[in-house]
Amino acid sequence: MSVLWRILSYLKPYRWTLISGYVALLLSVAAQLAIPRLVELAIDHGIAGRRLQVILAAAVALVLAGIAQGLLTFARSYSFQALAENIAYRLRHELYQHLERLSFSFFDQAYTGQLMARATEDVNAIRRFFWVVPRTLVQSLGTLVAVSVMLFLMNWRLAAISLSVLPLLALATVHFSRKARHLFLEVQQQFGVMTTVLQENLAGARVVRAFAREDAEHARFDAELQDLQDRSLKAAWWSALYTAIVTTLGAAGIVVVVWYGGREVLAGNLSIGQLTAFYFLLILTAQPIRMLGWMVSSTARAIASGQRVFEVLDQQPEISSPLNAIDASRIRGAVEFRSVSFSYPESGVASLYDISFVVEPGQRIALFGPTGSGKSTLVALIPRFYDVTEGTVLIDGIDVRAYDLRSLRQRIGLVLQDTLLFSVSVRENIAFGRPDASEEEIIEAAKAAQAHDFIIELPYGYDTVVGERGISLSGGQKQRIAIARALLMDPRVLILDEATSSVDAETDRAIQQALQRLMDGRTSFIIAHRVLTLQNADLILVLENGRIVERGTHEELLALGGLYARQYARQAQEHAPMRSAAD
Structure with a gap:
């Protein structure tokens, strides 16, 4: 969790961007939640009551709610995208600036491909995290809480049965988040290895061709690429399994509404308009529930990537200027x-x-x-x-x-x-x-x-x-x-x-x-x-x-007759034929 908190600390300079995004988000959720209630109004008081004015008012309100939701969605999306891009810029800037200060001994041991992967793919994973998770987490939780309250106010029995899947969803989320972090760390590490092999082959393309080693190097790259694919598919399998569990649990809630809600309508405890509104409200919980899988995956990948980025940022330069350093601009050169x-x-x-x-x-x-x-x-x-x-x-x-x-x-x-x-x-x-x-x-x-x-x-x-x-x-x-x-x-x-x-x-x-x-x-x-x-x-x-x-x-040294003199004599002899040919 310390890695996650450190990642989240990058939000601090952009708190007003975050706040403006949240304001737009909450207002768009409110507009979204108003739509099912307007549908209920149109059915129960307009269509059932044969009141055209109510139907027209509900239709106008639905149009206004849709326009408001569209404008607020734009403001929300841009705010969080800007937030993610600003943080990615800051991370890459810090990483590059820090790499410039690190001692040569660090680069003697580090692989260029690994460093490139951390500055690109790992920072991109953190960027995607800030684009998705802060927005989706509040939107999903806000929607789930608001919808739950509205459902309980409409019919607490039906609401309790429909939302009984949430504890199972929480257990699945906890288990997957633990598994995913380890899997995504393996993926990011292997991506760095693959990038290193690719970088070496691109830089040494002439050497590879000069020694006719194209097939051997292709096999080496393909082996690392295959390893990356295997690790990625393993992570994708667990992610798909989690998404399937979430989707199944969400569908179970819909089945309950059709079955138990229909009985409540027949018993006179629920109107058709309320059942329709209840159904639409429950549908609104499906997207936040599905988004939980995406958020958990994105968070796990960001933690794995953050760990790799912070490993570099935490490296201390072995060579630096001392306190009260002396200016060398006037040295004579002794x-x-x-x-x-x-x-x-x-x-x-x-x-x-x-x-x-x-x-x-x-x-x-x-x-x-x-x-x-x-x-x-x-x-x-x-x-x-x-x-x-x-x-x-x-x-x-x-x-x-x-x-x-x-x-x-x-x-x-x-x-x-x-x-x-x-x-x-x-x-x-x-x-x-x-x-x-x-x-x-x-x-x-x-x-x-x-x-x-x-x-x-x-x-x-x-x-x-x-x-x-x-x-x-x-x-x-x-x-x-x-x-x-x-x-x-x-x-x-x-x-x-x-x-x-x-x-x-x-x-x-x-x-x-x-x-x-x-x-x-x-x-x-x-x-x-x-x-x-x-x-x-x-x-x-x-x-x-x-x-x-x-x-x-x-x-x-010539008079000494040692190593220097022997090399001089050998090189002078080698150059003699060349001078003769030139003459």
């Missing part, structure tokens, strides 16, 4: 790692061991080592994507954990190995970190990254939309735009994680020339597998198995 060790939270296995080095402002630091040696993990500690397990990372002599997180990251430019562009224009992608940048600044950054020439050749130049994840561009083009994006921020610390891995040797040399000029005055960390691109670094750190095994300049 970076120090002091006895740093790090383990990823989900595995607990150490990725870095006792890392120590000092970088002066404006220096260029190269990180070299085999895949999995810890290079990307090391640079991820500088903008606090993760916090160290042991030791300290300092910028300008201050622990990075003391800085305001937003201002710290705004002063660190980053080009990741996996380049991500958004489905907007080239201009907007370059200006992503500085939306207020001028046209001249955007073009200057693009020229510096050797991107301007190919951008102006695009169909709409800088206004060309690059497509989802930059799908319309080559790998090298995407990386050059990402470099321009980082350079436009004018960061004090620049991190290039395999920033030229997807460009050819000629473009690589052009970018390196531009970077040599633009890295002046910025502390730069360069990660690359090509030893030839690291020669001009002020300091080269060679990592292996999470440890610094060599450090020094290019010449010093």
Whole structure:
């Protein structure tokens, strides 16, 4: 019930919308209840008494009641629809805003498909709950209470027999609500699993086709889809059973009216008009009784979905700005790692061991080592994507954990190995970190990254939309735009994680020339597998198995004759035939 109360707490900011909806609802119920009594008046006092004026008055009253009911139904429906949409907007806004604050460690363990399902299908279930239940609950209970009172006033014996099914209905409702919550939670969980598989296959469509794994992946998706169908059908079976029980109990009441009510008319205890009104009033209870099944299903599904949404909202960010955080906007870029060790939270296995080095402002630091040696993990500690397990990372002599997180990251430019562009224009992608940048600044950054020439050749130049994840561009083009994006921020610390891995040797040399000029005055960390691109670094750190095994300049490391020197010799030998062919 705590989940349900938390869901209901979202009504508070919209209480006037809720009240206006309830006013329209109650008035429409009153208009609806007036119709059977007007029919009774027309039959007993108009038709039976042969009084045309009464018949005409009843007909006019019926028309007015119908019009009033229609207008009030519109007001009621719009109010509750607006209520549901406002709450869905607020939930999605909170969810997205909270996801933006969560630490990288959360996303390392979460599945994108599951998160998408919670932001879409689960929020939709809660939206449907607010559209259906608050309105239907009051309408159904109000109708049942009002009709019951009117029936007892007309003939208490007939009313008591007709409504004797209500306790049985209550028992069925309690049993179904307990069963339904568990079933719908299973459905929502499996929907998230299915969405994850679908998302992975859409994102990796080229890989799937390249390895001719279409049939295998189709079978994997179909298995999850079948599981979802099985769970949904099981929930639907119980829902249909409950609806059938409710409908049967409602029909039993009608049978009683025909049988016992007919005897009362024959005995002179009830007029034909009263029996007709009684029948119509009892018919009005059928819809609220049937709606109980819908309400119970909707509530159970909303509780299951709310539980999944609140699981995300209750996740606390592991990394955040401290109280009295220091503004990082004026940092110079001196970076120090002091006895740093790090383990990823989900595995607990150490990725870095006792890392120590000092970088002066404006220096260029190269990180070299085999895949999995810890290079990307090391640079991820500088903008606090993760916090160290042991030791300290300092910028300008201050622990990075003391800085305001937003201002710290705004002063660190980053080009990741996996380049991500958004489905907007080239201009907007370059200006992503500085939306207020001028046209001249955007073009200057693009020229510096050797991107301007190919951008102006695009169909709409800088206004060309690059497509989802930059799908319309080559790998090298995407990386050059990402470099321009980082350079436009004018960061004090620049991190290039395999920033030229997807460009050819000629473009690589052009970018390196531009970077040599633009890295002046910025502390730069360069990660690359090509030893030839690291020669001009002020300091080269060679990592292996999470440890610094060599450090020094290019010449010093060659003289050392270790891992760096061996890789340099191997790569130089591999490039020799290429240079000969070019000559």
